[in-house]
């Protein structure tokens with residue numbers, strides 16, 4: 001196994017932690033004890049996907065943020081509120097939606113008392129990938145929306161460019177409709193009200209493509 005420059009006690013693969021039964025409940029329970037990579041060590045808890053098995057739409061983000069890590073639930077922080085807002089605007093029922101992340105534990109750097117998000121590394125994404133594979137298999141969504149470059153590259157390949165391909169149906173076997181857009185946290189990173197407004201409008205327009213296809 002490659003040496004990633006830290007003490008490796010974990011296999012860097014979640015596969016050994018997958019349950020025999022692959023119901024959502026069994027998956028969630030097993031993921032809570034995953035030690036597939038080192039990220040579990042400093043995070044509060046596993047943040048597994050959330051939503052009903054019959055969900056027609058699945059959103060995949062990057063990883064839980066600070067709020068999600070504490071709550072144990074995905075998309076409950078400020079970025080999640082942006083997603084909810086856009087869903088409501090385009091008329092996608094939240095009950096029809098399953099939300100999850102490529103990586104299930106919060107990766108961060110400490111700056112003083114603050115825990116700053118850090119982009120998960122390739123080996124962390126690869127390690128966690130089996131969970132997402134199981135979620136995709138169980139939910140089998142009609143529409144799969146990849147939020148941000150990390151999710152899009154993890155599922156569509158490292159040469160994928162959001163800026164070029166956002167908001168239009170993509171060639172993929174993962175679902176009938178596969179679409180990528182920015183992560184809603186990018187709305188929050190804009191500096192001015194105008195820029196935020198514009199980014200929110202573009203994000204909402206991308207989700208409208210999904211709403212119209214359903």
Ligand code: SF4
Nearest residue numbers: 034036037104105128
């Ligand atoms: S990030 Fe994924 S692979 Fe790593 S410990 Fe957490 S659930 Fe397991």
